[in-house]
Amino acid sequence: MPSALQSVRVNLAERSYDIEIGAGNLVDAGRFLKDRGKVSHAILFTDENVQEPHATKVAESLVGESIEVAIVAIVPGEKSKAVEVAAGLWEGMLELGANRQTVVVAVGGGVVGDLAGFIAATFARGLRFLQIPTSLLAQVDSSVGGKVGINLPQAKNMVGAFLQPLGVLIDTASLETLPKREFTSGLAEMLKYGVILDAEFFADLEANAAKLVDRDPETLIRAIARSCRLKADVVEKDEREETGLRAVLNYGHTFAHAFETLAGYGELLHGEAVSIGMVCAARLAQRLGRVDAPFVARQMALTETLGLPTKIPKLDRAKILATMMHDKKVEHGKLRFILPTRMGHVELVGGIEPSDVKAAIDEGG
Numbered sequence: 001m002p003s004a005l006q007s008v009r010v011n012l013a014e015r016s017y018d019i020e021i022g023a024g025n026l027v028d029a030g031r032f033l034k035d036r037g038k039v040s041h042a043i044l045f046t047d048e049n050v051q052e053p054h055a056t057k058v059a060e061s062l063v064g065e066s067i068e069v070a071i072v073a074i075v076p077g078e079k080s081k082a083v084e085v086a087a088g089l090w091e092g093m094l095e096l097g098a099n100r101q102t103v104v105v106a107v108g109g110g111v112v113g114d115l116a117g118f119i120a121a122t123f124a125r126g127l128r129f130l131q132i133p134t135s136l137l138a139q140v141d142s143s144v145g146g147k148v149g150i151n152l153p154q155a156k157n158m159v160g161a162f163l164q165p166l167g168v169l170i171d172t173a174s175l176e177t178l179p180k181r182e183f184t185s186g187l188a189e190m191l192k193y194g195v196i197l198d199a200e201f202f203a204d205l206e207a208n209a210a211k212l213v214d215r216d217p218e219t220l221i222r223a224i225a226r227s228c229r230l231k232a233d234v235v236e237k238d239e240r241e242e243t244g245l246r247a248v249l250n251y252g253h254t255f256a257h258a259f260e261t262l263a264g265y266g267e268l269l270h271g272e273a274v275s276i277g278m279v280c281a282a283r284l285a286q287r288l289g290r291v292d293a294p295f296v297a298r299q300m301a302l303t304e305t306l307g308l309p310t311k312i313p314k315l316d317r318a319k320i321l322a323t324m325m326h327d328k329k330v331e332h333g334k335l336r337f338i339l340p341t342r343m344g345h346v347e348l349v350g351g352i353e354p355s356d357v358k359a360a361i362d363e364g365g
Contacts, residue, residue: 004218006225010144010232012164012239019144019168019228023217026132026171029058030065033103033130036166041068042130043096044105045089045116047076054134054174055107062105070096074115078266081115081150083159086122089115093123103128103166109135109182110142110270114157117148121161131165134174136186137271140193140227143168145235145246155326156257162240168228172220185271187212187306190223192278193230195299196251199344201226202302209305247348251338252278255361258323262315275308276364284360285339288349295343312364320361321354 005022020032033039042062046055051073059069072092074080093102104127106116113131120129133143149160175183190212194202204223205212211219231249238245255277260268282296303310312320324335335357336350 004221006221008225008228008232010164011236015146015164015239017165017167019170019232021139021170021172021221021225021228023172023221025169026054026057026174027061029105029132029169030061030063030067032167032169033062033067033105034065036130037128039067039101039103039128041097041099041101042070042103042105043093043098044069044071044107045112045119046071046073046107047080047109047112048073049076050108050112050134054132054177058105058107058132072096074112076111078111078151078260078270081111081157083150083152086115086118086150089119090123093119098123098127100124100127103130105130105132106143107132107134108138109133110138113138113143114148114160115150117146117163117165118150118160121148121163126163129163129165131168133168133170135178136175136183136224137189137269138186139170139172139175139224140186141189141231143170144228144231145249146239154261156260164239170224170228172215172217172224175215175220181269181272183215184213184307185269185275188271188275188278188303188308190227191299191302191306191308192249192251192274193227195278195340195343196248196338196346197230197234197344198226199342201230202343206302206305209302213305213307244348248338248346251340251346252276252281254324254335254337255280255320258320259313259315261323262319263313268313272309275303276310276312279303279310280312280360280364281337281339283363284337284352284356285341287356287359288339288352290339290341290349295340298343310364312361317358317361321358324357 008019104120106113131143146164256273
């Protein structure tokens with residue numbers, strides 16, 4: 001029986017939806033979907049690592065609500081977020097008889113959610129979509145906010161759409177099967193929310209770091225719910241990245257996306273890249289006089305306590321800077337970064353000299 005359920009509402013007018021967070025509530029997926037509209041046919045996207053037991057459990061729950069279900073399992077990893085994979089899945093949707101009434105259900109990590117959401121957004125000009133994230137990173141970040149997409153060889157998440165889900169169902173019990181490296185990667189996004197939006201949450205993470213690392217269910221539910229609330233607050237004010245407010249969620253990501261691209265998609269987990277990127281961003285902020293050394297040290301200390309990486313992998317440093325110029329936040333050929341001014345507050349800063357960025361990279365080990 002599900003326990004300790006928490007709910008977070010994302011208020012977006014007719015696109016509003018609920019995020020339900022609990023432990024053991026995966027078996028409730030059928031009820032959760034049925035509560036959100038009439039549905040008789042679902043195509044469930046997952047990957048080969050998550051199909052057993054999580055996707056199967058969801059499928060059984062949907063069938064229990066008289067919903068016809070087809071399961072499509074993709075190859076795990078970032079390389080599946082590719083144009084050729086999407087093309088194959090569009091063809092597969094035709095073969096499975098998908099139509100405008102079909103609901104796409106994503107059961108898996110961020111790759112599955114991003115890819116399945118992109119298929120839902122583009123097939124038949126848009127299908128309904130349900131997110132059931134099973135990785136920590138997806139639960140606190142990619143499943144919330146409606147951003148879906150795929151990668152180009154030269155640029156991550158460059159082809160995509162905004163498609164808000166019908167809802168997001170989060171079961172912390174699914175994290176029990178998550179490999180340690182994958183779980184730790186997700187903690188980076190939690191840390192990010194504390195730095196950019198909520199100094200009190202950052203302090204809570206410091207106080208409960210050991211429990212988080214040990215995957216204590218009660219601590220996880222509370223921290224995931226807070227992370228989702230913080231992201232929802234931003235998404236509600238800037239759903240489609242039009243005012244610039246949503247850009248604060250990209251703290252560390254300008255560096256991170258360059259690391260991921262150069263290392264090869266999948267070689268560096270997204271949360272690992274973000275963790276290192278946030279360290280670089282804090283150093284850059286210190287160089288520009290926006291924060292002091294104790295701020296950088298405090299962020300670094302929690303990063304290390306959570307078991308996250310802090311050093312840049314062996315990459316061509318000149319190429320890192322060049323790759324950053326493809327980032328979506330580049331404006332009129334000038335680099336822009338999300339940088340902190342104090343714990344819990346960041347700003348979008350433009351016109352930063354490449355020499356300062358290079359120095360922050362060179363300090364990264």
